[in-house]
Amino acid sequence: MTKEIIDYLSELIALPSISAFNTNRSFSIQTANKISEKLRLIGAEVKIVDNVIPGKNPIILAKLGDDPTKKTILFYSHYDVQPAAKEDGWDYDPFDLKELDGYVYGRGVSDDKGPLVATYFAVKELIDEGKLNVNVCFVYEGEEESSSGGFEDTLEMHKDFYNDIDGIMILDTSWFGEETPSMDYGFRGVTYMGIQIQGPNKDQHSGLVGGVIREPMEDLIYLMSKLKQFDGKVLINGFYDKVLPLTDEEKELYSNIEFDLEEFKKYLGRNTLLSEDTTTMLMNNWRNPTLSLHGIQGAFSEDGSKTVVPGKVIGKVSMRLVPNQDPKEIAQLFIDHITNEFNKINSPNKLDILTIGTGDWWYGDVNNFLFSAGKEAINEYWQIEPAFTRSGGSIPIIPFMEKLFDAPAMGLGIGQSTDGAHSQNERLRIKNLIGGKEVIKKILSKL
Amino acid sequence: MTKEIIDYLSELIALPSISAFNTNRSFSIQTANKISEKLRLIGAEVKIVDNVIPGKNPIILAKLGDDPTKKTILFYSHYDVQPAAKEDGWDYDPFDLKELDGYVYGRGVSDDKGPLVATYFAVKELIDEGKLNVNVCFVYEGEEESSSGGFEDTLEMHKDFYNDIDGIMILDTSWFGEETPSMDYGFRGVTYMGIQIQGPNKDQHSGLVGGVIREPMEDLIYLMSKLKQFDGKVLINGFYDKVLPLTDEEKELYSNIEFDLEEFKKYLGRNTLLSEDTTTMLMNNWRNPTLSLHGIQGAFSEDGSKTVVPGKVIGKVSMRLVPNQDPKEIAQLFIDHITNEFNKINSPNKLDILTIGTGDWWYGDVNNFLFSAGKEAINEYWQIEPAFTRSGGSIPIIPFMEKLFDAPAMGLGIGQSTDGAHSQNERLRIKNLIGGKEVIKKILSKL
Structure with missing residues (x-):
């Protein structure tokens, strides 16, 4: 089973769908086609639609099931990747997936082809097991690493492709630490x-x-x-x-964050932190x-x-x-x-x-049905209490999709914080890839 | 006579000795060779010496006469030019001298090949007329438009080529205005x-x-x-x-400056002047x-x-x-x-x-023998009281040469302020070219 998953991931890694380079356009198209074929294999209706911005990569729209008595969940990921080249200091060819010591290496394994593959097999296995109790939709863009150019207007134009969406799952983040699974509830x-x-x-x-x-x-x-x-x-x-003032409930979320201050200082190379109190520091980054x-x-x-x-x-x-x-x-x-x-x-x-x-900022409701299901699923599978995390960065397409579909979003982290998503030797722990798939299965089963 | 002068200038203009472009190196060498040949024709001893900085253009050293009872005057100019191309907006080929309505056009006619040619013919005519009563030296560099790279060290190394220098004439400036001949006595x-x-x-x-x-x-x-x-x-x-505080004598020099404030404001495009009093403005630029x-x-x-x-x-x-x-x-x-x-x-x-x-800044003594001779010469030839001008810019090689040779310097302007030395359609009024030559002759005769 794991072999089949890694094989699919490997096929996607082999296509350098670098949105920053126009010259890689054909690889992006091939990637979109391959993902579409796979989705069709599990019965999805798929449409590859042109980006409203000429020259930008197309967006994949897909849906599976239309039972109005069931919840409909939309998965978001992206199939484009950051630039990478062996000469940049990679130990392996970034576009030839390498398996080593429980990790897979390659450009895009963690950001964001791994999460996309985990989602695919979660849905496929639920179908195979006869346990898919929700309608599932997908929106996969090819310009995320280039500021999601054209995403909002293109998606708005094709909004009617989808039935009523009840919840949006963002599969494009990593755990905040190394060992604690996390769910994202906000961006600035x-x-x-x-x-x-x-x-x-x-x-x-x-x-x-x-x-x-x-x-x-x-x-x-x-x-x-x-x-x-x-x-x-x-x-x-x-x-x-x-x-918004800090509530006790929100404050409580900061007590379960896996964060190594010394590592962070080492990473920065100079201690210029405004505060060395971890909670204050995280709040300055996430909620202030x-x-x-x-x-x-x-x-x-x-x-x-x-x-x-x-x-x-x-x-x-x-x-x-x-x-x-x-x-x-x-x-x-x-x-x-x-x-x-x-x-x-x-x-x-x-x-x-x-x-x-x-x-826009995004501020998810950690008490809604998606986070509740996610928390239970993570507890069951990993036997660890998940962290609820935010980010100091901005992903305006999340609040955009929430408004467009009038549905709440949740971010589910797959890889680890040290995967090096935009760096050399990008990697993903195979345990996380499989765990991600299992958690998605459990979440969908609970809805 | 004028034809012979313009012909020589035309030969120099035809060689794009652009120091900013390494690819033009051979044109710079050809220019140095041509100038050297001409100087030898009038009996000068000439040496083309390598720049101490590899890849930078050589310096021409030359001397004519060694009578210890006579004064020795060193002329400074440069044979390199700013970049220029027809596509930059020139009306004519910048490297094919064009004569029109009393002006010559071409890259370098005013800065600095015209002044170099005027100097040459001034000395030549004095020799032909049997009236050269001074020893004359020349130092012509090929990197002035590229910050005079290597000039100081190279010249210092070859200092002994020259006999004792009594005065340095800088032939590399223009009149401050259009109709008033000027002599430069300072840079910041x-x-x-x-x-x-x-x-x-x-x-x-x-x-x-x-x-x-x-x-x-x-x-x-x-x-x-x-x-x-x-x-x-x-x-x-x-x-x-x-x-240094302002003296009455220095202040008096500001009363004879030809300066059009309205033109300057028009040139700037927005009136952001700290002072609209012309003297205050000039002092802020020159002496503050x-x-x-x-x-x-x-x-x-x-x-x-x-x-x-x-x-x-x-x-x-x-x-x-x-x-x-x-x-x-x-x-x-x-x-x-x-x-x-x-x-x-x-x-x-x-x-x-x-x-x-x-x-270093440069601050010449407007009462020394060079300025006195220059003032008399300009008065005689142009029938105009010359302006004593400074500049807000910096030419550190002038104080350097003053120290190296323990001799005072004077700047003699040749062209007009609107010649466009670093711009398109660089030009030089033929009247100024001939007048420059005549003034140099008169100055040398007076020493």
């Missing part, structure tokens, strides 16, 4: 802004204008210095107003909003020295947001704050504030 | 610094560390905001201590020191959005310096200031302050 949202200062209409030489004009960089650096305190507090008026300064476009950014006085500069700033901050509302607060600061400094330069992007 | 110095902040040992994702660590960009932006007031005042302790923020290395600098938390960032800052600020002393004041500010903010990140480069 994001609002990405640009502070644009325009002075002279082209770049100047500091020999010519140095001391003569008010340089755009001076204004920008000033404005960027007015956004955050060194203790992490964001200085934008009203920024924290809608942040923050702001980061990413860089400046239009200024000198290379090695060496260049005496340029940039004519137009854009400071890049993003904020990670949490329930119930509204990303668009936060953009407006940011605009108000920067405009206000800019007015104070009486500059002859021109300010424009750009909203470069916004994405 | 420069100290270029990097403020390096190192946090985690590699770039991080703001989803992972946002809110968790003290981000290096926060420290850097803070430090960069503590360097300069919006009115232009530099906040570094002791920065102004050694700046300043500081510019150029950009940040290591941070996100491209279009679009990237949620990176850079691990190591380097803020690039330079200061333009004036008599009697010492560039190395200023570097130390900068280090002290930034270190002091950094200590205030109690950061776990690592600060390193890099001195990326320093270059």
